[in-house]
Amino acid sequence: xxxxxxxxxxxxxxxxxxxxxxxxxxxxxxxxxxxxxxxxxxxxxxxxxxxxxxxxxxxxxxxxxxxxxxxxxxxxxxxxxxxxxxxxxxxxxxxxxxxxxxxxxxxxxxxxxxxxx
Amino acid sequence: xxxxxxxxxxxxxxxxxxxxxxxxxxxxxxxxxxxxxxxxxxxxxxxxxxxxxxxxxxxxxxxxxxxxxxxxxxxxxxxxxxxxxxxxxxxxxxxxxxxxxxxxxxxxxxxxxxxxxxxxxxxxxxxxxxxxxxxxxxxxxxxxxxxxxxxxxxxxxxxxxxxxxxxxxxxxxxxxxxxxxxxxxxxxxxxxxxxxxxxxxxxxxxxxxxxxxxxxxxxxxxxxxxxxxxxxxxxxxxxxxxxxx
Numbered sequence: 465x466x467x468x469x470x471x472x473x474x475x476x477x478x479x480x481x482x483x484x485x486x487x488x489x490x491x492x493x494x495x496x497x498x499x500x501x502x503x504x505x506x507x508x509x510x511x512x513x514x515x516x517x518x519x520x521x522x523x524x525x526x527x528x529x530x531x532x533x534x535x536x537x538x539x540x541x542x543x544x545x546x547x548x549x550x551x552x553x554x555x556x557x558x559x560x561x562x563x564x565x566x567x568x569x570x571x572x573x574x575x576x577x578x579x580x581x
Numbered sequence: 582x583x584x585x586x587x588x589x590x591x592x593x594x595x596x597x598x599x600x601x602x603x604x605x606x607x608x609x610x611x612x613x614x615x616x617x618x619x620x621x622x623x624x625x626x627x628x629x630x631x632x633x634x635x636x637x638x639x640x641x642x643x644x645x646x647x648x649x650x651x652x653x654x655x656x657x658x659x660x661x662x663x664x665x666x667x668x669x670x671x672x673x674x675x676x677x678x679x680x681x682x683x684x685x686x687x688x689x690x691x692x693x694x695x696x697x698x699x700x701x702x703x704x705x706x707x708x709x710x711x712x713x714x715x716x717x718x719x720x721x722x723x724x725x726x727x728x729x730x731x732x733x734x735x736x737x738x739x740x741x742x743x744x745x746x747x748x749x750x751x752x753x754x755x756x757x758x759x760x761x762x763x764x765x766x767x768x769x770x771x772x773x774x775x776x777x778x779x780x781x782x783x784x785x786x787x788x789x790x791x792x793x794x795x796x797x798x799x800x801x802x803x804x805x806x807x808x809x810x811x812x813x814x815x816x817x818x819x820x821x822x823x824x825x826x
Contacts, residue, residue: 472663479666489811491727493665494804500669510670518667521660522796525786526628527610528661531654532725533633533747537640537647538740542714549708553718554745557701558752558779559760561722565693565802566766566775572685573771 468517475500596645602653609635622790624755629747629783661725661782668785668800675797678770686774690802693778694809695817697722702821713738715825721745723810724781724803731814735821746781753780754787769795777802 478499480492488495504510510518536543543550595601613631620626640650651658672679679686701718710718716737720728725746732742757776766772773795776784781803789796814821 469663472666475666475669476662489727489730489815490808491665491724491730493662494724494727494807496662496666497669497672497800497804500666501672504669504673505676509673515670518670521664521667522671522786522789524610524614525664525782525789526614527607527632528657528664529629529725529747529750529783529786530606530610530632530636531651531658532743533629533751534636534640534650534654535647535740536633536744536747537637539744542711542741543744546710546714549705549710550714550718550745552708553701553705553710554721554748554752555756556704557697557718557721558749559756560700561693561697561779562753562757562760562775563764564696565689565778566761566764566771568692569682569685569689569771569774570766570768572688573682573768575685 465513465517468511468514471514472496472500472517472521475503596643596649599653599656602650603656604653605636605639605650606632606654606657609639624758624787627751627754627783627787629754629786630751633747665724665782665804668797668804671789671793671797672801675770675794675801678794679801682770686801686805689774690778690805690809693775693802694722694806694813697779697806698810698813698817698821702824706825712825714741716821717741718745719814719821720810721749722779722781723807727807727811731811735814735818747783750780750783753784757784757787770798773798774802778806781806 475496476493479494479496482488482495483490483492609632610628613628613635616631617626617628640647698719701721702715705715705718716735717732719735719737720731720742723746725743728742728746729739733739753776757772761772769792772791773788776788777799785796785799785803788799
């Protein structure tokens with residue numbers, strides 16, 4: 465548990481340092497994820513400890529968004545004034561994005577599957 | 582400290598310590614999770630939505646400023662970093678499928694990412710949102726820290742973007758199942774990837790409730806979309822600004 469958590473933090477740290485060093489537009493944790501994925505591919509998979517720790521952390525991923533979500537109270541006035549435009553935009557755009565992404569991916573992976581056969 | 586001595590009540594002491602913010606966050610989430618499980622993880626019983634609503638109500642009733650609350654809650658917020666890194670592990674388990682689908686995934690990512698950004702600004706504009714709100718809406722489908730960074734760079738309001746990002750995540754988690762039913766999308770890799778592009782980590786949390794494979798592809802989409810949006814927004818910014826004004 466402790467070793468695995470340290471490993472995750474080390475990869476995040478490397479990611480943050482690279483992002484700062486090269487002024488990358490990608491957040492440090494995302495770079496850390498890519499690097500850890502590459503390391504796993506080289507090493508041939510995670511240890512049981514790392515797998516368990518990741519599972520524990522990801523099981524309650526939702527919890528980690530709660531503090532930022534409570535920040536809505538800072539914007540009550542703006543949200544109140546523009547509620548219709550904001551909700552129309554969020555609902556419309558989110559549903560559209562899910563539908564478009566899923567349809568494109570399904571169409572393309574079917575085609576790729578047929579070519580591979 | 583004399584100021585503190587004047588207010589000897591426990592509440593005053595507690596309300597200035599990070600302990601309270603952290604504890605109420607965990608309590609609210611566990612209560613919300615319990616409700617969500619009792620509803621058989623129905624998408625409408627979203628734990629983030631319930632916990633945020635309960636906490637906002639509590640803070641309003643006790644007159645606690647958000648900054649005071651966040652002093653404690655930041656310890657939970659911090660774990661977003663290592664959790665993002667940890668997404669590499671379920672992703673690795675999907676290595677074979679990932680290789681087979683690489684090109685379709687990248688194409689769907691580019692189109693999905695562009696759809697998220699342009700449709701949010703377009704619909705917002707159509708309904709008369711202000712310029713600051715529109716610029717805060719543009720990066721709303723990517724994970725909180727990068728969305729805030731993008732909003733700041735293009736002249737939006739980072740803290741508003743954070744809220745829009747969370748709302749987008751909840752909306753995606755609530756609606757995806759119905760969109761997929763309507764369109765007849767059954768492949769868990771496709772389902773996971775699309776929810777990850779549209780609604781980042783909260784979508785990913787929802788996808789993990791559905792299956793390990795959906796969760797892994799959603800985590801991948803979330804990471805890739807952070808990258809894609811960071812590249813696309815500056816590219817499309819002149820066009821977006823001309824559109825908004």
